[in-house]
Amino acid sequence: MEQRAAQIRVAIVNDYEVVVAGLAAMLLPHVDRVLVVEIDTGLPVISDVDVILYDTFGQVQGDGVDLQDLVRGGDAKVLVYSWNTQPDLVDRSLAQGAHGYVSKSFSAEDLVRAVEAVAGGELVRPGPEPVAVQPPGRWPGKEHGLSMREAEVLALIAQGLSNQEIADRSYLSINSVKTYIRTAYRKIDVSRRSQAVAWGMTHGLSPEQLRVVDPAAH
Known part of the structure; x- marks a missing residue:
């Protein structure tokens, strides 16, 4: 063109x-x-x-x-x-x-x-x-019902970051990070961090x- x-x-x-x-x-x-x-x-x-x-x-x-x-x-x-x-x-x-x-x-x-x-x-x-507003565009995990913020927190978990590191990197409070983790875990049906990492690595949340x-x- x-x-x-x-x-x-x-x-x-x-x-x-x-x-x-x-x-x-x-x-x-x-x-x-x-x-x-x-x-x-x-x-x-x-x-x-x-x-x-x-x-x-x-x-x-x-x-x-x-x-x-x-x-x-x-x-x-x-x-x-x-x-x-x-x-x-x-x-x-x-x-x-x-x-x-x-x-x-x-x-x-x-x-x-x-x-x-x-x-x-x-x-x-x-x-x-x-x-x-529902943000436009696409992000990993959207098709599984994850909000953009929940997906990003899971992506950072999949990168090996701790809750505090996620809070620091995303400029969120530690309580907000924990809330996003809880809601994301419910949506993807996991209960442990290791399960969340494995889920993220198989669902496009690893960079x-x-x-x-x-x-x-x-």
Whole structure:
């Protein structure tokens, strides 16, 4: 397909294939405005993209994000895409060098507008959260009834993190982490952590191979 001059070139960054595929599918109807040129399959185009859309599912958040590693020496702007929009977390991410931060409650149209704003040099922050919204896109475990937050906590368990490490990494209270664990365990019918790890490893909650950028592209 021939690229139009107005298209913004986007790379989607996350270690879970279902997550990047879901985001790419979400943006596809808007291909006249945004063109996804890289996902987690390691296509060697990272230096040429305008915006890196960083999905935080199962990932480091806040000031723990190595934005320089995401950009890999290019001039792309980073837009964080997360369900966790606590003001202090947003502030940490922007202070670390992100150019925007949006909620996963955004519709595809809202997300495209945010990408366009960031590409145009605007600093984007999340607005008020809609009430009782079902986030768009896909995530591991969605087909088994897991909410995005329950799935992410299970993904972090599958990575071997303790409850406290999950709380620290996700910027949640330890009580919130325990609540998500309890509700997730009920939905997947397990009662022990070892069972949850085994379930996660067989249901897409272990990260895919980390994204690789071809050095020849630089």
